[in-house]
Amino acid sequence: MSLEAAVGLHKGTLDLDVELAVASSGVVVLLGPNAAGKTTLLRALAGLVPLERGRVALDGVVLEDTAAGVRVPTEQRPIGVVFQDYLLFPHMTVLENVAFGVRSRGAGRAAARTRAHELLEHVGLAACASAKPRALSGGQAQRAALARALATDPRLLLLDEPLSAMDAGARAELRRGLSRHLSAFRGTCLVITHDPIEAMTLGDKLVVLEAGRVVQAGTPEELSSHPRSRYVADLLGLNLYRGRMEQGTVVLADGHRLVAADPLPPGGEVFAVVPPRAVALHRSLPDGSPRNVWQGVVEDLDVVGNHVRAHVTGGLPIIAEVTPGAVASMRLDDGGPVFVAVKAMEIEVYEA
Amino acid sequence: MKSRRSKATEGGPSRDTGARKSKGGTAGGLAVAAGDAIAPPSRQDPAPWWSPARDRDQGSRRGGERAPLGFVPLAAVAVAFLTLPLIALLLRAPWASLPGDLTAPGVLTALRLSLICSVGALSLSLLFGVPLAWLLARVPFRGRNVVRALVLLPMVLPPVVGGVALLLAFGRNGIIGQWLDGLFGVTLPFTTLGAMLAETFVAMPFLVITVEAGMRAMDRRYEDAAATLGAGRWRIFRRVTLPLIAPAVAAGSALSWARALGEFGATITFAGNMPGKTQTMPLAVYLALQNDAGAAITLSLVMLAISLAVLVGLRGHWFPRR
Numbered sequence: 001m002s003l004e005a006a007v008g009l010h011k012g013t014l015d016l017d018v019e020l021a022v023a024s025s026g027v028v029v030l031l032g033p034n035a036a037g038k039t040t041l042l043r044a045l046a047g048l049v050p051l052e053r054g055r056v057a058l059d060g061v062v063l064e065d066t067a068a069g070v071r072v073p074t075e076q077r078p079i080g081v082v083f084q085d086y087l088l089f090p091h092m093t094v095l096e097n098v099a100f101g102v103r104s105r106g107a108g109r110a111a112a113r114t115r116a117h118e119l120l121e122h123v124g125l126a127a128c129a130s131a132k133p134r135a136l137s138g139g140q141a142q143r144a145a146l147a148r149a150l151a152t153d154p155r156l157l158l159l160d161e162p163l164s165a166m167d168a169g170a171r172a173e174l175r176r177g178l179s180r181h182l183s184a185f186r187g188t189c190l191v192i193t194h195d196p197i198e199a200m201t202l203g204d205k206l207v208v209l210e211a212g213r214v215v216q217a218g219t220p221e222e223l224s225s226h227p228r229s230r231y232v233a234d235l236l237g238l239n240l241y242r243g244r245m246e247q248g249t250v251v252l253a254d255g256h257r258l259v260a261a262d263p264l265p266p267g268g269e270v271f272a273v274v275p276p277r278a279v280a281l282h283r284s285l286p287d288g289s290p291r292n293v294w295q296g297v298v299e300d301l302d303v304v305g306n307h308v309r310a311h312v313t314g315g316l317p318i319i320a321e322v323t324p325g326a327v328a329s330m331r332l333d334d335g336g337p338v339f340v341a342v343k344a345m346e347i348e349v350y351e352a
Numbered sequence: 353m354k355s356r357r358s359k360a361t362e363g364g365p366s367r368d369t370g371a372r373k374s375k376g377g378t379a380g381g382l383a384v385a386a387g388d389a390i391a392p393p394s395r396q397d398p399a400p401w402w403s404p405a406r407d408r409d410q411g412s413r414r415g416g417e418r419a420p421l422g423f424v425p426l427a428a429v430a431v432a433f434l435t436l437p438l439i440a441l442l443l444r445a446p447w448a449s450l451p452g453d454l455t456a457p458g459v460l461t462a463l464r465l466s467l468i469c470s471v472g473a474l475s476l477s478l479l480f481g482v483p484l485a486w487l488l489a490r491v492p493f494r495g496r497n498v499v500r501a502l503v504l505l506p507m508v509l510p511p512v513v514g515g516v517a518l519l520l521a522f523g524r525n526g527i528i529g530q531w532l533d534g535l536f537g538v539t540l541p542f543t544t545l546g547a548m549l550a551e552t553f554v555a556m557p558f559l560v561i562t563v564e565a566g567m568r569a570m571d572r573r574y575e576d577a578a579a580t581l582g583a584g585r586w587r588i589f590r591r592v593t594l595p596l597i598a599p600a601v602a603a604g605s606a607l608s609w610a611r612a613l614g615e616f617g618a619t620i621t622f623a624g625n626m627p628g629k630t631q632t633m634p635l636a637v638y639l640a641l642q643n644d645a646g647a648a649i650t651l652s653l654v655m656l657a658i659s660l661a662v663l664v665g666l667r668g669h670w671f672p673r674r
Contacts, residue, residue: 048576074579081580087573091595100591101581152582 002026003156003188007044008053016040016212022205027182027189029203033231036209038192039084042158045190046081047074058156058188075104080149082159086141088133094144095120095129101152119147123181139170146181155187162191163198175201196235200224208232226350227273237309239274239318242352250349256316259291261344269352276309278346279320282339283330290341298332312340438656445653446646453650461628462636462651466613469544469632473551473612474559474605481559481608482601486589488560489567500564507557514553515621522549522622540622547623547630551612558611559604566600567593603666610662614655 003022010016016037022028030038043049045056047063050071056064063072080101088097099116103109120126123143133141142162149157162178163171179202182189193199199206200220208216208229216228227233233240243252245265250258250272258272280286286293294315302309308327310320318340327333446453453459487493488500506514522529522540532538540546570593578592594601616634623630625639633651640648 043576046576046580048579074576075582075584077580079580081577083573083577085573087571087577089574089577089592089595100578100583104578104582104584104587148581 003045003056003058003190005045005056006054007041007051007056009040009044009049009051011037011040011049014040014212016044018209018212018214020207020214022188022190024188025186026204027191027202029199029206030190030192030209031194031199031206031232031235032209037212038209039160041209042081042160042190042192045156046079046158047072047077078152078155080152080154080157082142082145082149082157082162084160084164086133086145086165088136088141088144088148090133093130093132094125094136097133097144098148098151101148105152115151116147119151120144122150123147123177137170138165138167139174142166142174143177146178150181150185157182157185157187157189159189159191161193164194178202199235225273225348226271228271228352233273237276237304237319239276239279241272241274241316243270243272244268245270245349250347252316254316256294258316258342258347259344260347260349262349264349264351270349271352272347272349274318274342274347276319276321277307278342279318280341281310281312281320281322281326281330281332282341283336285339286341288341289343291344292342292347293339295337295339297335298338301327301333312338315340318342441649441652441656445649449646450650450653453646454654456647458627458636458640459647459651462631462633463654465544465547465628465631466633469548469551469619470555470609470612472548473555474609476548476552477556477559477608477612478601478605481556481604482563485560485563485567489564503560504557506554507561511554511615511617512621513617515550515618518550518553518618518622522546542624542626542630544623544629547619547632550618550622551615551632554615554618555608555612558608562604562607563597563600566597566604569600570596606662606666610659613658 002024003020005018005020007016007018007020014035014037018037018041020028020041030041032038040049044051051064051066053066054064055062055067058078062068062070063077064070088094089100092100095113095116098119099109099112102112102115107115117126117129120129123146125140125143125147128136128140128144133144136144142165146159146162163174166174175198182191182202191198191202193202203220206216206218206220206223207214208223208231210229210231216223216232218226223232224236224238227236227238227240230240241250241252241258243250243258245251245263245268247266248259248263250260250263250270252258258274260272264270280290281298285295296312296314296316296318298310299313300311302311303324306324307321308324310322310327310332312318312320320340322332330338332338484503488496488503493499509517519526519541521527522532524530524533524539524541529540532540540549574592574596575588578588583591613632614634615632616638619630619632620635620638625631625635627636631639633655637648637651637655640651
């Protein structure tokens, strides 16, 4: 079971041009900033938006091919979709909602209800079968929408930000549940998300979309060690710089230089990534081994668990991760000058 | 992993973080540090007692607005004008003889005929009007606005003009009427069916406009969801669209039925005023007024009661809101 898609279309100001291949039983996570085209791509795969040029094939069956003039309408595609607002039919009970797809594809009423009960058991909503969607909590609605999409045994499951409407408390629990369901699902899965934790835990493969183009695709490990765009770096909380390699130093566009311990051959465009925990802050000019030292000002402080991320500007902007104790004893929030020190050892350089 | 302890929204969706940071540029972000207090807007000094502004302030603080000079008496006249005739009807009604009057044969005939014709008109309006409303709402075909204007024309056209036009189309020598007569021997003018058609002519636009509004207001993504679940066009309409626009269809039906019931000008022009065949209640009232005012008032009371029932049933839901 696999998905091969080449999608080209325009929608408003969006110019979408994406090629995607998902292996059998794979879960692909689609990431990207707002208006990157993620939902449009999902709708195009579902057949809700026609392609201007391209081809979509699922398990070898062509669903759409603009060159050959083939277009399978949405209702005949073996897909299941969980929409961002779930879109449970408000005038039907949860059971009828889940049974809807089964009935539409030809099953009798009794068979459809049996199947619906099965699915509701599977997602833990057996008790809500005769409730109306408006009586459900956010988490219950999400599970109901998932049950409804799975009821027809689709070969391609599309989820548009399935957890974004949840508050943080419910999210972790639901994410684990979703992860279990997705692993058990035998078909191909495409999940759209904004959340880095969801991306890292749900996906085998991550595809990053920006302004209608794929800017990076790879495993979670590849992305977190070698991010290739500002969006990914920000998502993962890494410092990312882009420049030219020159004799052991990365020269950035604004003239700043970073000395790297394992540089690449000179002449090429490179990325340099610095994890925040490798960045040290000093109140006076440090006199030590770090090769990269400059002066800046602490602009902003973020608390993440019991770490503090200090956003330093002036000179080369960078995020440093320090302890709350350091913030307190160095009085980092007073806006005074600080010195940033980064060891060349901590800078990883790779081709752009 | 990256998550802000944000200033305002504890535990809010992480899309805030994504959006904020994806702007690119420096990693510094805004200069507001965590924990900064945001000062409340300063209270304005109250206006001095002699200033006109004080009146305005007081009025808005009390929650009501002060009407421009003269509006209240003018509005009172409007209310009186609109309700006085109805009050007069109620006051002059022959309440004592009402039961007898209501069951007089002429009255019952007119009532029965009105019901048959108006329900028939409603059915025809639903059968042909709902598909039209669907197309007007969903399919951007060429000339859509022109079609919509033409379809709504009977709403504003003087009914008697409608009746004349119907005669010219469906009368014995009408454009279509001559074919109907020649090929099928069917005549429409001065028949019950003709009365029904005259009522349909004036009532259908109300249904079309209400249902079209309902279709435009509904969330079409439900239909997308149904399509992804394998539902074809008919199933989507039957099980998703129709239930979602049911309030609009109900409101449109109530309006068009009431309109059909009360139609006079087109009916009397196209179908004539024949008791038992085409003399619907409004026509009966008109006729009765010349001979037997009591019967006229009785019939009028029946129609008033029906109108009130429709109003109460609609309860202000003239057009569906999302």
